[in-house]
Amino acid sequence: MRIAVIGLGHIGLPLAVQYASRGHTVVGADTDPRISDAINAGTSPHDDEPALVERVPELVRAGLLRATTDDAAAVAEAEVVVVIVPVVVDAQREVDFGPIDAATADLARGLRPGSLVIYETTLPVGTTRDRFAPMLVAGSGLTLDRDLWVAFSP
Secondary structure (H helix, E strand, O other), rough: OOEEEEOOOOHHHHHHHHHHHHOOOOEOOOOHHHHHHOOOOOOOOOOOOOHHHHEEEEHHOOOOOOEEOOOHHHOOOEEEEEEEOOOOOOOOOOOHHHHHHHHHHHOOOOOOOEEEEEOOOOOOOOOOHHHHHHHHHHHHOOOOOOOEEEEEEE
């Protein structure tokens, strides 16, 4: 299976490594070019996680893991897209959707018929259905539940 992981932080990269470790071809996307450059050079950008330091080089060498800063390009190659971009909630419980909205708009451009997009982050109830699914449909031109499937994994 071809999987795109959007967001290669301390949760996204370990998940990408787990998928690749099971033989899936994974392309990760992150807005920080230092992260994608490190991964593509065969090193983990998270040197505080020994398992990543060990696994990233071998998975990159095997051609099972690589990274980019281009969400749409990563998604264009994938059957399944996992979005792990943080949603920040401030002290007044106001949600900053800016980063995840931007990622959603970017990745929508790369979606193909048959894509499954899974949001794996903490979100207010209904956000995937009422906010992100319409953004994905508008940005991709695909029809929800026919050409495109969207899910949420808390």
